[in-house]
Structure formats: structure tokens, C-alpha cells
Amino acid sequence: MVRLPLKQLLEDNPKKVLVLDGGQGTELENRGIKVANPVWSTIPFISDSFWSDESSANRKIVKGMFNDFLNAGAEILMTTTYQTSYKSVSENTPIKTLSEYNNLLTRIVDFSRDCIGENKYLIGCIGPWGAHICREFTGDYGPDPESIDFYEYFKPQLDNFNKNDKLDLIGFETIPNVHELRAILSWDESILSKPFYIGLSVHEHGVLRDGTTMEEVAKVIKGLGDKINPNFSLLGINCVSFNQSPDILESLHQALPDMALLAYPNSGEVYDTEKKIWLPNSDKLNSWDTVVKQYIDSGARIIGGCCRTSPNDIQEISTAVKKYT
Numbered sequence: 001m002v003r004l005p006l007k008q009l010l011e012d013n014p015k016k017v018l019v020l021d022g023g024q025g026t027e028l029e030n031r032g033i034k035v036a037n038p039v040w041s042t043i044p045f046i047s048d049s050f051w052s053d054e055s056s057a058n059r060k061i062v063k064g065m066f067n068d069f070l071n072a073g074a075e076i077l078m079t080t081t082y083q084t085s086y087k088s089v090s091e092n093t094p095i096k097t098l099s100e101y102n103n104l105l106t107r108i109v110d111f112s113r114d115c116i117g118e119n120k121y122l123i124g125c126i127g128p129w130g131a132h133i134c135r136e137f138t139g140d141y142g143p144d145p146e147s148i149d150f151y152e153y154f155k156p157q158l159d160n161f162n163k164n165d166k167l168d169l170i171g172f173e174t175i176p177n178v179h180e181l182r183a184i185l186s187w188d189e190s191i192l193s194k195p196f197y198i199g200l201s202v203h204e205h206g207v208l209r210d211g212t213t214m215e216e217v218a219k220v221i222k223g224l225g226d227k228i229n230p231n232f233s234l235l236g237i238n239c240v241s242f243n244q245s246p247d248i249l250e251s252l253h254q255a256l257p258d259m260a261l262l263a264y265p266n267s268g269e270v271y272d273t274e275k276k277i278w279l280p281n282s283d284k285l286n287s288w289d290t291v292v293k294q295y296i297d298s299g300a301r302i303i304g305g306c307c308r309t310s311p312n313d314i315q316e317i318s319t320a321v322k323k324y325t
């Protein structure tokens with residue numbers, strides 16, 4: 001194998017910080033793919049022409065995105081599978097059976113691996129239950145969140161990703177709700193047999209979108225003691241406010257000083273939920289240089305960008321990571 005196993009790389013090189021890619025869904029949108037639909041950035045992979053026609057326009061766009069993130073310095077990249085759960089796909093596309101679904105995921109992973117080559121790390125990205133019901137930024141999972149069968153929801157995507165050696169890491173992203181966090185952390189190696197991380201969806205006031213504090217998050221993890229799945233490799237924050245993200249990561253570091261962390265915030269623009277557009281942030285307090293330095297001081301081992309971050313942002317992150325490691 002060309003790559004060291006990711007866990008080994010991080011353990012053997014305590015100073016190593018990996019540069020992640022940027023916001024794929026919004027980057028594909030910038031490049032002309034219409035992602036406004038229930039499976040969001042999965043959409044280019046649903047059409048047969050993506051797979052049958054080497055010169056398909058969407059194929060060139062996705063390949064170009066990976067290329068530009070690589071050239072900007074990304075060392076670990078994601079599959080574009082945030083809204084590719086079996087439930088979302090089978091309810092909203094012509095792909096209906098489990099075998100068609102597995103074929104789709106395998107094709108996406110193969111394609112992504114071909115785009116990035118054997119030397120880079122590949123994350124199998126999985127969005128939260130909230131992405132299926134459009135609640136990942138409220139954390140509101142209804143009146144009876146305890147009764148949600150999270151395992152049933154995630155199982156088809158997990159089973160596929162667990163078995164795929166082209167993936168180095170599974171990434172649960174934008175987890176906004178403590179019930180979902182508890183569910184994921186309750187799964188043992190028979191359910192999650194590959195290294196995985198959890199990216200939390202955190203409010204700018206520093207609590208999970210459902211109000212759970214970072215101390216409570218730490219309590220959930222510490223409470224598992226020896227029962228914690230040894231594949232649980234990193235915890236962090238994603239799709240959070242650029243300005244607030246260094247403080248949020250530091251509070252996670254205070255609560256869990258031994259945990260390897262990761263951070264990939266939004267670009268610093270602000271989403272206007274009424275007009276449904278991104279506005280420039282007139283109060284951008286930080287630059288990537290200062291943010292990255294603070295992340296590293298707080299124990300971050302993987303740093304990148306989430307929604308609206310582009311290859312230019314990844315270039316700035318990469319420069320800062322080189323400067324501070």
C-alpha cells in the first residue's frame with residue numbers, strides 16, 4: 001500500500017497536520033451543477049451519462065474540482081456523498097434497490113480514488129439524519145428523538161463504506177443532535193469497522209445546534225470508557241461560523257485534551273436564510289492564517305474548509321499549515 005494507514009500516520013507523527021479539501025457541494029454549484037434537489041451534490045452521479053460518457057460535462061466538472069483542491073495542497077479529500085443515504089437516494093431518484101445503491105456508491109468511490117490517486121487519503125463522507133430532513137442547522141429532531149432508528153438509516157451506506165479498501169476514513173459530518181451523537185458512538189467494530197470521525201454542527205454560541213454543551217459532549221465520550229469503538233479516531237467541527245470556530249475548537253480541546261481534533265468551518269460568508277443567498281461577512285475577524293494557528297494550538301490534526309470554501313481557501317490553509325507545523 002502506498003499510503004500509511006491514517007491512524008498510524010497520525011500516531012507516528014504527532015506534529016503532522018493534514019490539509020483537507022473544501023466545500024464540495026457549494027464548489028460544484030459554483031462550477032455550474034444545479035445541486036438544489038433532495039440528494040444535493042449526489043445529483044451528477046445519478047445520470048447514466050456521467051458513467052457512460054467519458055466526456056460528460058459533469059464528469060469534467062467533478063474531476064476539475066478534485067484537481068484544483070489537490071493543486072491547492074489537499075492531502076485528504078472526500079467523496080461527494082453527503083446526501084447519498086439509501087433512504088434519500090431510493091426516495092428521490094430512479095435508484096431503488098440495495099444492489100443498485102451499492103453499485104452507485106462503489107462507482108463514486110472508484111471515481112474519486114481515480115481522481116486523487118493512490119497517495120492521498122480518501123474519506124467516505126456521510127451526512128447526518130438532519131440532512132435528510134433539512135435540520136442539520138437546527139438540530140431539531142422532533143418530539144421523540146430517542147425513537148429514531150439511526151442505525152437503520154445509516155446501515156446501507158456504512159456497510160458499503162466499511163468494506164471498501166479505497167476509503168481510509170469514514171466521516172460523519174454536521175452532527176447537530178446529541179441523540180444522533182450517542183447513537184453513532186454506541187456502535188462497535190462490527191458496525192463501524194473502519195476508522196471514523198465525527199464533525200459536530202455547532203452554533204456560533206459554542207453549543208451543539210440542539211443546545212448540548214461541549215462539556216456534555218465530552219461526558220458522553222468519557223462515559224463510554226473502554227467500550228468506545230477503537231475506530232473512533234477524530235472529533236471536531238464542520239460547517240460552523242468562521243469567526244467563532246477557533247474558540248469552539250478550543251472549548252472542545254479543553255473538554256477532551258487527549259482527543260485528536262479536526263476543523264473545517266465555512267468560508268466566513270453568512271447565509272441569509274430568508275433570501276437563500278450567501279452574503280459577504282462585513283465582520284470577518286480572522287484570516288486563515290490566524291484561524292489555522294489557533295486550530296493547531298488546540299490539537300487539530302486535519303484542517304480544511306466546508307461550505308463556500310474554494311481551492312483558494314485550501315491554498316491559504318495549506319500555506320498556514322506549513323508555516324505552523
Ligand SMILES: [Zn+2]
Nearest residue numbers: 023239306307
Ligand atoms: Zn458545509
